[in-house]
Amino acid sequence: MRVVFHGENAASFSHGFAELVGKEAEIQLLPDHLEAGADQKAYAEAEVIVGVKFDAGLPQPAGLKLFHVPGAGYDMVDLGALPASAAVCNCFGHEQAIAEYVMAALLARNIPLADADRRLRQGDWAYWAGAPERVHGEIAGQTIGLLGFGHIGKAIAARAKAFEMKVHVANRSAVPASALVDRSFTLDALAEFCGSVDVVVVSVPFTEETRGILSAAAFAAMRPGAVVVNVGRGPTIDEQALFDALKGGRIGGAIIDTWYRYPSAGDSHPLPANLPFHELSNVLMTPHMSGWTSGTISRRQGIIADNIRRRFAGEPLVNVVRASA
Template identity: 75%
Template sequence: MRIVFHGENAASFSHGFADLVGEADITVLPDILASEADRAAYAAADVVVGTRFNTSLPRPAGLKLFHVPGAGYDAVDLGALPASATVCNCFGHEQAIAEYVMAGILARHVPLADADAKLRKKDWSYWAGAPERVHDELAEKTIGLLGFGHIGKAIAVRAKAFEMKVDVANRSPVPASERVDRSFTLDQLDEFWGSADFIVVSVPLTAETTGIVGKEAFDAMRPSAVVFNVGRGPTIDETALYAALRDNKIAGAVIDTWYVYPSPDKPDVLPSILPFHELPNVVMTPHMSGWTSGTIRRRQKTIADNVLSRAAGRPCTNVVREGGSADS
């Protein structure tokens, strides 16, 4: 079994991988396959773990499994992969992303850092005992979840632990339950936008979801609303988001997924062509919300289980596309 981990992201899952799959020929390759040896190793792979595939890469004719070490596979040209290859993705990031969202919300409502900084200067601005010194709380606030997959469900569990109300907008109807107070379908978004104090976008990037949060959405939101993007950057219209923040149409945003990303030839870039970094009402993070030791551990196990299943001719989990028989 020749297993290739392609690129820096995939390489994170290679450490200790042999302990999970047993005897295997494991190769870790850089993002750019500059040498003939690297390209030959890629072309000979039975299994590729990687975040992208296109016609610029060598075509591994005998490929049995292409495994994305994450949920999104929009950078994988499925049509360019050999028909023999089963394509899988993996999750395991929802716990971390849910914690990130709750941390972002709590930071706005429990001002620990600001209280600490002030008290070090003998400023008792948050001292209990006077109504003008109160700070806010999460209980009874409404969180609106655009998308109710792995991430949305994990956020809902944690929001309910804080006694929040949970509204959901999803392509398929979500019945009301102990975790969901109100549900909207995508043709009811006009009503959904104004229903929540926090809007969390976690939908995958598709033709349908590109720009799904645009100017009309921001116009319909509460002026006190805070928007989170933990899905894919372009699901929120870049220009509309910047304008809404610049003009204070909404109270703020916490953005983890972006419009411009580093590349080997441009490693130091801002995450947008627009000057979000100059705005005081946005928290900017570098696509880090799901990147924890727990995520790596859970995803590594999913990948290893699928490698063993594919080799044994058993069904894989999280299948994006079925491939031919393992002997083809």
């Protein structure tokens, strides 16, 4: 079987992959831009492609059996341009890492370990127990709102419950109350959902229906001290509305990991937005890192290797985005 890892992102999953998929696999790493004739030929002859994008500008892999996205999002894959013979799958395995990121960020907002350490090194006992003016916050008793209740939302809910938080969910379909969910809303009640929580975590996938789902109206409905966390896709939050809410102090703050601008061939070090979020003191900015851990890579490798084995053995695939013809 001829397996191609296309691009830098996909290549991250190639290390040690031969041991997982078997000796019969011929594995080749190709760059993001297929300029060399040999690279174009290898891509066109691949039976399996692991990559984050596909469009009509790439060589047509006529014998392709499986196109595997090494992540959850496949918005850069033109499904209609792929040959009908190819099944398309994605994979998750990032929800553990993202849930830890969310909880770590929320804990850091409430428990100022770094500031306490910095001050004590200077003899400043600013957070010393024993006086009410020196207390710091805690997340127990707060209500976390999960906009989206897929793999990521469920993983966050489990960890939030361990910290004694209340969990509210807003989802396309109704989510029944359970040990993890205290209250749920459908998306037509988004304003009510936003007004019921202390934290809004956005993890919905990016589609035309979710573009700007958190709008100025949603921010207007939020509690004054509310915190917004985006670990989904940048454009699911209206950029101008978010900036205005933060700059104007309408909400308490934001933790943003997914953005509106990313590095490109023409600009390898851009600021991550069209508006100056970097000038705001109430936003924590990280470079789309929440799910990128060694554990994520290992789990996704296992899923990809297993699906390759299944495809060539004629067994049912997992995480199917589009079945083969």
